[in-house]
Amino acid sequence: MEVGQIFATILYGTLIGVIYGVATVGLNVIFGVLRIVNVGHGAFIMVGAYTTLVLYGSLGVPPPITIAASILLGAVLGLITYYLVIKHLVDAPELATLIATFAIGILLQETVKAIYGSDTRGFSWNLGFAEVLNVNIVYSRLAAALLGLLLLIALYALIYRTKLGLAMRAVVQDKEGAMVVGINVDRIYALSYTLGIMITVASGSVLAIYLQSGIHPYMGEIYTLKGFVIAVMGGLGSIIGAFVAGVLFGLFENASYLILSQIEGIQPLVLTRSIAFLLLLTILLLKPTGLFRR
Amino acid sequence: MTVIDWFALRTSLKRAAPALALYTILLILYFAVPGKSQLIAQILFYAVLGQAFNIFMGMTGYVDFGYVAFLAAGAYGFSIAILLLSGVGGGWMFIPLGLLIAAIIAASLAGLVGAIALRLRGAYFAIATIGVNEGLRYLVEGLNILGGSIGLYIVKDMKELVGREGYQLAATTLADMLMFLLAGVAVLTTSLILSTRMGFALQAIREDEDAARALGINVTKYKIAAFMISGVLGGALGALNWALKGGVVEPAQVFLILYTVEAIVIVMLGGAGTLLGPIFGALIYIGLNFTSNVYIAPVLESAGIKATGLHLIILAPILLAVIIAAPQGLVGAIRSRAPSRLREIVV
Amino acid sequence: MGESRNQLLLAGAALLLAIIIIGAAFFILGDRGEEGATATETGAREGAEAGETPAEEVETLVIGAPLSLSGKYAKEGEMSLMGALAVVNWINDQGGIKVGGKTYKLEFIFYDDESNPDRVVSLVEKLIAEDNVNFLLAPYSSGLTAKAAPIAEKYGAIMLSHGGASDKIFTQGYEFIVQILTPASRYFVSVLDMVKAIDPEAKTVAIVYKESEFARTVAEGAKSYAESLGFEVVYFKSYPADAQDLTPVLQPLKDINPDVLIGGGHFADGQLLARQLYELGIKPKLIGLLVAPAIPDFYDNLGEAAEGIVYPSQWEPKVKYSPDNVPEGYEWYGPTVEEFIQYFKEVARERGKGDIMPSYHAADAGAAILFLAKAIEKAGSLDPEKVREAMNDLALYTFYGKLKIDPETGLQVGHDMVVGQWQNGKKVIVWPREASEADPLYPLPGYSG
Structure with a gap:
């Protein structure tokens, strides 16, 4: 094993980890407040990726600015799906919300497919690179990770430094109590859900800037799955947990590749998937509330 | 448990009668309508899929997103039996042996997964089962076992076992007849569960698991039992539909989450926890699909409108509408509204 | 709330019921409609066997296909469709094919299989049993082909694989499946x-x-x-x-x-x-x-x-296969590369695709139609078994290059x-x-x- 390999593993594990973190927090915000698992999560990420693709590809809008568009689009999609669907299911059995969010995901995928087709698309936003230890450090990937970090900080500030955030946390702690002190719980639900969708769609843009390829209607599914693993790792509902778990997961994936690739006759990158899910099951069994919660 | 509960047996037969009658009608149509036997076989596949899935999801309220893993286990189990017999001989033995191994593997998987994942509730369980399905798929591909990503091809071996004509028969009519048999078994199992202590226990779990536990019901035991029954039926279905009928067992196909989604759609459309629900669900789902595909799309196509692949875009809103407006599905809705005599028949 | 919920529910139930009834109606009426549509064609086949129809009459030979027009192979499926139609149109413009003294025009019918093996089976059966098709293009990918094969063999129909590059399927002892493109290996x-x-x-x-x-x-x-x-x-x-x-x-x-x-x-x-x-x-x-x-x-x-x-x-629009450079032992058949592209573009325009070039998927499907048409002519019969036998001796040189199969397995061995x-x-x-x-x-x- 060469030094360059280890360096690349840490560097790219951390960078993709930050992206994973941003792409997971939305799931956590929604679960934290509404106790709903958004099974259609990945489809919202895909919508964000298309937003960047379309705005940059056909209008030339600089990719970082497309994130703002994604946030707006996320707000619209969030409000629509909340008032049309989720609102009616807040007190329904878990089964109903699991299937409903799933159906929303399918609807988004098929709509995007009907508009843009099922072709895989991509774009080129080349910022150059630096070479260290025979490893190319790709600037556009660094930029994407930084933008993701900014999004996370903004979300953190919103939840821990504003009145709205206070109300949200109050609802999480004690729904009845929050009602008694005059918090409109329904509105908090609507806002939290929408906030979760906004950050998820925005994370799709960040992801698109990071990868710049592989954008197609079904690209989100893998992030739903990875999102679940990361969310459970960090504790469903925890924002900082999602971020830390995202970075850890990125490192874990890359490091397990490095280790597995030493074994002959197996396919390491494919197996990292199995290992990730094994990790998920282990955490679920030993500490279902996540690694960072007491 | 030494005495057979005749009362429960009788009620369960009575319960099963309408569903069995429907399957009999399908069976008659299978032979009576020329050129449509495979359409009926397809409806049958989805009905059995729904029926088997329903035993667990419909009765307990738990969603197993990784359900298709049981079908995969069955398909692999069946293929393993054929590969074992290949070169040894044994002729038609491959079908019973294949189904046996399929059932054993599916049951072991269900037992193992159940023992681990059923300690988790609702959303956590759903997430864990997705993990099991994906984890298994990439294990097969990554370790390059059981043919890896290329999969197992067993047509040649089946032809060697029972000859070309024999295989022809096995992969078409015989496979479909076995599927009908499986449908009957699934219906009878469901109605038997509904008519016994297990059915009441599962219902209690679905309503309120903690209360059920407090009442002294062995919650874990019943959940695992239902999970294993559902899994074994799924395994047999996978064995018949993909291994026997298809002759190729490839991971990208047999671990496809789409099948779980379809099972959910069918059960929800028809009515979760009911006996007739999955049959109606499958009729609606495949009927809608086939009609739009074979009859409506070509007409629109000739009018210059590209109409293929639209069924999912239609299906998703229908699913949402059902969940919001009629969470008990078609059969459930009829049941809760119908006069009591009719209700008795439909239950 | 309760009231409106009930109404919603009733409306939903009514909608579902309507769907079922419409579906059932199609199920029953569909058959009848189809009978009318294929009557001439069925009659033609019976006539062909009895040898009664006058030689001048032009009849229709139907080729069918389950195509992946939606789902994961939608892109390839659409290309295949247009490629097949282009060659069908070319053959018809040349006056069709001659079989045992009679002339047949080709007709191509297809249904969308959604790239789903569980859909393929019922569509293949419909094509063979209801639409009376004896010659099929196989579905895309080997998973779908494997699922369709037993039904096709049961009815004794020939399937030409234009999108399944897998080798494995041809080691399984199918008699009536023939490969057109170069195998994956x-x-x-x-x-x-x-x-x-x-x-x-x-x-x-x-x-x-x-x-x-x-x-x-x-x-x-x-x-x-x-x-x-x-x-x-x-x-x-x-x-x-x-x-x-x-x-x-x-x-x-x-x-x-x-x-x-x-x-x-x-x-x-x-x-x-x-x-x-x-x-x-x-x-x-x-x-x-x-x-x-x-x-x-x-x-x-x-x-x-x-x-x-x-x-x-497998193919590029700029390949230089032409009647002028036919390799030894091969026989030229079909449109030139330019003609194929021209016919393809016409089909694409008709289907609202605009001015696009054919991909190799289109050429694969087109070549499959050519290989089939020539084999039917050579066999001088519409009997699938005779046609399959004729394929064994065929060595075609087309816009797609060389085409030749291994008689034993049906694997493509000619195409480069x-x-x-x-x-x-x-x-x-x-x-x-x-x-x-x-x-x-x-x-x-x-x-x-």
């Missing part, structure tokens, strides 16, 4: 031959492929062929089908620095692979990828990262792949030499040595 043969011919110095080959049935068959075939040519395969790694980041699997190549890198899988991952190889600065002398680079979007999506990338292709390369934002054919438009760009620009 031989995909990289011409690329490796090219490297061997232009650069005797090249020694090491790295293979990075998508973990799927098709790509792995290609990768394993390429590995053994590379070794037979004396290359050393220094890296053989795969990635999962829906991978979104290949950095871990690619980064080690920076140190290994192979002479040749080949692999890939399909559209999505092929683009990703090309982009990340470029970003990570991995520059072997040659990069050869499957499927993805053959698509015109490849360069639009990747820009500079696409430059110099080489790909094996061409090698294409992206040069200055354009696709050019660089191999085989006699068919090439330009010299290969070799080594890749930026190759570090």
Whole structure:
């Protein structure tokens, strides 16, 4: 094993980890407040990726600015799906919300497919690179990770430094109590859900800037799955947990590749998937509330 | 448990009668309508899929997103039996042996997964089962076992076992007849569960698991039992539909989450926890699909409108509408509204 | 609330009921309608057997196909459809085909199988039993073909595989399935031959492929062929089908620095692979990828990262197969390349696709129709068994190149792949030499040595 390999593993594990973190927090915000698992999560990420693709590809809008568009689009999609669907299911059995969010995901995928087709698309936003230890450090990937970090900080500030955030946390702690002190719980639900969708769609843009390829209607599914693993790792509902778990997961994936690739006759990158899910099951069994919660 | 509960047996037969009658009608149509036997076989596949899935999801309220893993286990189990017999001989033995191994593997998987994942509730369980399905798929591909990503091809071996004509028969009519048999078994199992202590226990779990536990019901035991029954039926279905009928067992196909989604759609459309629900669900789902595909799309196509692949875009809103407006599905809705005599028949 | 909920529910139930009734109506009426539509055709077949109809009469021969017009193979399916229609139109414009003294015009009918093996079976049965089709194009991919095969064989219909490059399906003892395109195991043969011919110095080959049935068959075939040519395969790694980041699997190549890198899988991952190889600065002398680079979007999506990338292709619009260079032992049949493109464009316009070029998927399907039509003529009969027998002796040279099957298995043994390369934002054919438009760009620009 060469030094360059280890360096690349840490560097790219951390960078993709930050992206994973941003792409997971939305799931956590929604679960934290509404106790709903958004099974259609990945489809919202895909919508964000298309937003960047379309705005940059056909209008030339600089990719970082497309994130703002994604946030707006996320707000619209969030409000629509909340008032049309989720609102009616807040007190329904878990089964109903699991299937409903799933159906929303399918609807988004098929709509995007009907508009843009099922072709895989991509774009080129080349910022150059630096070479260290025979490893190319790709600037556009660094930029994407930084933008993701900014999004996370903004979300953190919103939840821990504003009145709205206070109300949200109050609802999480004690729904009845929050009602008694005059918090409109329904509105908090609507806002939290929408906030979760906004950050998820925005994370799709960040992801698109990071990868710049592989954008197609079904690209989100893998992030739903990875999102679940990361969310459970960090504790469903925890924002900082999602971020830390995202970075850890990125490192874990890359490091397990490095280790597995030493074994002959197996396919390491494919197996990292199995290992990730094994990790998920282990955490679920030993500490279902996540690694960072007491 | 030494005495057979005749009362429960009788009620369960009575319960099963309408569903069995429907399957009999399908069976008659299978032979009576020329050129449509495979359409009926397809409806049958989805009905059995729904029926088997329903035993667990419909009765307990738990969603197993990784359900298709049981079908995969069955398909692999069946293929393993054929590969074992290949070169040894044994002729038609491959079908019973294949189904046996399929059932054993599916049951072991269900037992193992159940023992681990059923300690988790609702959303956590759903997430864990997705993990099991994906984890298994990439294990097969990554370790390059059981043919890896290329999969197992067993047509040649089946032809060697029972000859070309024999295989022809096995992969078409015989496979479909076995599927009908499986449908009957699934219906009878469901109605038997509904008519016994297990059915009441599962219902209690679905309503309120903690209360059920407090009442002294062995919650874990019943959940695992239902999970294993559902899994074994799924395994047999996978064995018949993909291994026997298809002759190729490839991971990208047999671990496809789409099948779980379809099972959910069918059960929800028809009515979760009911006996007739999955049959109606499958009729609606495949009927809608086939009609739009074979009859409506070509007409629109000739009018210059590209109409293929639209069924999912239609299906998703229908699913949402059902969940919001009629969470008990078609059969459930009829049941809760119908006069009591009719209700008795439909239950 | 309760009231409106009830109404919603009733409306929903009514909607579902309506769907069922409409479905049932189609189910029953559909049959009748179909009978009317195919009456002439059925009559023709009975007449053909009895030998009663006058020789001058032009009759219709129906060829059917389950095509993947939606789902994961939708893109390939649409291309196949247009390619098949183009050749059908060409044959009809030539006056159809002559079978035993009678002339038949071709008709092509198809249904969407949604890329789903569980749909394929009922559609194949409908085509054979209801639409009275004896000759089919097989569905795309080997999984779908395997599912359709028993039904087709049960009814004794011939299936021509135009989109299933898998070798494995042809080892399963099917009698009536015939392959048109070069099998997966031989995909990289011409690329490796090219490297061997232009650069005797090249020694090491790295293979990075998508973990799927098709790509792995290609990768394993390429590995053994590379070794037979004396290359050393220094890296053989795969990635999962829906991978979104290949950095871990690619980064080690920076140190290994192979002479040749080949692999890939399909559209999505092929683009990703090309982009990340470029970003990570991995520059072997040659990069050869499957499927993805053959698509015109490849360069639009990747820009500079696409430059110099080489790909094996079943067919390219600029191939130079023509009646003037028919190889020995082969017989020319069908439209010229230009005619095929012209007919294809017409079909594409009619189908609202605008002015597009055919991809090799279109050519595959078109070639399948040609091979079938010629075999029927040679057999002088519409009996599938006789037609299948006639195929064994067929050696056709067409716009698609050579076509010849192995009589035993039905595997394609005649057809050769061409090698294409992206040069200055354009696709050019660089191999085989006699068919090439330009010299290969070799080594890749930026190759570090």
